[in-house]
Amino acid sequence: xxxxxxxxxxxxxxxxDFDLKVCPELKALLAVDLKHDRSIHVCFDLRKTxxxxxxxxxxxxxxxxxTAPYGGKVSVVNVTASAEKLFDVAGLSRLLNIRRKGRxxxx
Amino acid sequence: xxxxENYVKLEFYAKDQNVAIARLATAAFAGEIGFxxxxxxxxxxxxxxxxxxxxxxxxxxxxxxxxEVTLTVxxxxxxxxxxxxxxxxADIKKAMEPTYSSVAERMGLGFVFMESFMDTLNxxxxxxxxxxxxxxxxxxxx
Numbered sequence: 001x002x003x004x005x006x007x008x009x010x011x012x013x014x015x016x017d018f019d020l021k022v023c024p025e026l027k028a029l030l031a032v033d034l035k036h037d038r039s040i041h042v043c044f045d046l047r048k049t050x051x052x053x054x055x056x057x058x059x060x061x062x063x064x065x066x067t068a069p070y071g072g073k074v075s076v077v078n079v080t081a082s083a084e085k086l087f088d089v090a091g092l093s094r095l096l097n098i099r100r101k102g103r104x105x106x107x
Numbered sequence: 108x109x110x111x112e113n114y115v116k117l118e119f120y121a122k123d124q125n126v127a128i129a130r131l132a133t134a135a136f137a138g139e140i141g142f143x144x145x146x147x148x149x150x151x152x153x154x155x156x157x158x159x160x161x162x163x164x165x166x167x168x169x170x171x172x173x174x175e176v177t178l179t180v181x182x183x184x185x186x187x188x189x190x191x192x193x194x195x196x197a198d199i200k201k202a203m204e205p206t207y208s209s210v211a212e213r214m215g216l217g218f219v220f221m222e223s224f225m226d227t228l229n230x231x232x233x234x235x236x237x238x239x240x241x242x243x244x245x246x247x248x249x
Binding site: 017019020021054057086091 | 123124126127130145148149151152155156159162163205216217219220223
């Protein structure tokens with residue numbers, strides 16, 4: 001897992017499994033950053049993520065809830081077809097900016 | 108015995124790192140049956156949700172407790188059973204509502220995914236006696 005920060009953006013590159021095992025630690029790390037600035041853009045890059053379930057989705061939704069009222073933004077990029085299905089079933093595709101793997105930014 | 112018939116039982120501590128072990132064992136079992144890669148991805152989500160629920164909700168983080176995952180295939184039906192002896196679910200119907208969760212972040216999505224990715228889901232639970240999740244999925248025609 002790698003977290004890159006710039007003034008306006010936090011990029012979280014999760015690797016391997018984005019599940020119960022990694023979520024508490026990642027949440028604690030992000031909570032510290034979000035305490036400083038809730039209007040930030042948080043980008044989850046799943047290019048190295050082989051598995052995600054409701055624990056991962058729940059964490060992404062938590063970031064959305066923390067930032068959205070303050071003008072923040074959450075995007076999820078490099079999502080595989082099977083992970084995209086989870087976002088669809090959860091109804092999160094409407095809330096978050098989700099981009100499939102291999103697709104360039106839509107602008 | 109039927110060539111396809113098979114049975115595997117796993118028992119493990121309610122530790123978060125064991126979710127991945129349950130997932131990998133289940134994926135291997137499902138692969139052996141002949142499920143496609145995308146089917147296996149869905150089955151992995153279902154087992155992950157059930158085991159995560161047992162750890163978080165059933166045992167509330169008490170890692171010394173045991174979770175049991177039983178995998179069976181018989182008569183062209185794959186059965187996945189996840190059992191804990193934890194606190195149980197007070198109101199199963201409410202717990203299965205998409206927006207309900209006693210741990211807010213997972214927002215009750217676990218049951219939604221289990222229902223979406225398996226053909227059937229039955230929940231047996233009583234307070235302080237634990238929970239048994241029984242899921243089935245029809246095997247692919249080979």
